[in-house]
Each structure stands twice: as structure tokens, then as C-alpha cells.
Amino acid sequence: MDGGQAMIALGIGLTSAVDGAAIAALVRRALAHAGLEASVLAVPDWRADLxxxxxxxxxxxxxxxxxxxxxxxxxxxxVATRAPESLARYGVGSVAEAAALVAAGRGARLLVARLAEAGATCAVAEGEGP
Structure with missing residues (x-):
């Protein structure tokens, strides 16, 4: 990370029924667990307009x-989590973990594996950015 700031990415997986407050609460829980502040909220592109x-x-x-x-x-x-439904539907064991890893960029690693609550999942990854 060349002495610069790390990219902390929050990956989110969600159903179309979840609300923004529930997502925000889950994200805050994940960040508190990691003791970090995030740089970006990474979401699957097919849910980005919700x-x-x-x-x-x-x-x-x-x-x-x-x-x-x-x-x-x-x-x-x-990706650390191997959810069978996610693997079958999206080709990844966890949408949240995969989104976080992609958004964190070069050298990305998971800091917080998938947390799930109220129709949403969240994971935290750190990397060097795009």
C-alpha cells in the first residue's frame, strides 16, 4: 500500500425487499467489528439501482x-463463505465478500467475512485500491 491509505471496501449482498436503514445498521456492525472506516460501498451491479x-x-x-x-x-x-445458493446463482460463494474484494482492489484480503441480517449480507475487505 506504499505508505498510502488502504482502500476499505464494504461488500453488500441484498434482497430487493431490504431497506436502507437495515443495510446501514449491518454495515455499522461490520465496521465496528473490524474497527475501521470504509471508503466505498460495493454492491452487485444488478442491485445498484435499488x-x-x-x-x-x-x-x-x-x-x-x-x-x-x-x-x-x-x-x-x-471468498471464505461457500453458500450453495449463491454459488449456483452467481458463481461465487458470497456476493458480499466477492464485491468487497473486487472493490478493495490490488492485494485485497477479507477482514470481516460475511455477516447476514434482515435480507442483507455484508463483508469488509482491504486492498490497495483500483
């Missing part, structure tokens, strides 16, 4: 980084 994503980003004061399924599949080997 009102809950915009609401959570606004509540957290973070930019949203949409992540494609293809990009998430490139980091599958580094």
Missing part, C-alpha cells in the same frame, strides 16, 4: 461502487 442502496449510501456517507458478476467471479478463490 432505492435501499441509495438510502444506505446516503446514511453512511459513502459512494456506491457497482461490481459485475464477472468481476466477482475473478476473486472467487479468495
Amino acid at each position: 432505492p435501499a442502496v441509495a438510502a444506505a449510501a446516503r446514511l453512511l456517507g459513502l459512494p456506491v461502487a457497482p461490481v459485475s458478476r464477472a468481476a466477482m467471479q475473478t476473486v472467487e478463490a479468495a
Whole structure:
């Protein structure tokens, strides 16, 4: 990380029924667990336009980084969780973990594996950025 600031990415997986406040609460729990502040909220690109994503980003004061399924599949080997439904549907064991790893960039590693609550999942990764 060349003495610079690390990119701390929050990866989010969510259902279309979840609300922004629930996502924000889960993110705050993950960040408290890691003792960190985040740089970006990474979400699957097919969910990026949901009102809950915009609401959570606004509540957290973070930019949203949409992540494609293809990009998430490139980091599958580094994903810690192996949820069968996620593997079958998206080709990754955890959408939240994969999104966090992609958004964290070069040298990314998971700091907090998938946490789940109220229709959303969250993971935290650290990397060197894009």
C-alpha cells in the first residue's frame, strides 16, 4: 500500500425487499467489528439501482461502487463463505465478500467475512485500491 491509505471496501449482498436503514445498521456492525472506516460501498451491479442502496449510501456517507458478476467471479478463490445458493446463482460463494474484494482492489484480503441480517449480507475487505 506504499505508505498510502488502504482502500476499505464494504461488500453488500441484498434482497430487493431490504431497506436502507437495515443495510446501514449491518454495515455499522461490520465496521465496528473490524474497527475501521470504509471508503466505498460495493454492491452487485444488478442491485445498484435499488432505492435501499441509495438510502444506505446516503446514511453512511459513502459512494456506491457497482461490481459485475464477472468481476466477482475473478476473486472467487479468495471468498471464505461457500453458500450453495449463491454459488449456483452467481458463481461465487458470497456476493458480499466477492464485491468487497473486487472493490478493495490490488492485494485485497477479507477482514470481516460475511455477516447476514434482515435480507442483507455484508463483508469488509482491504486492498490497495483500483
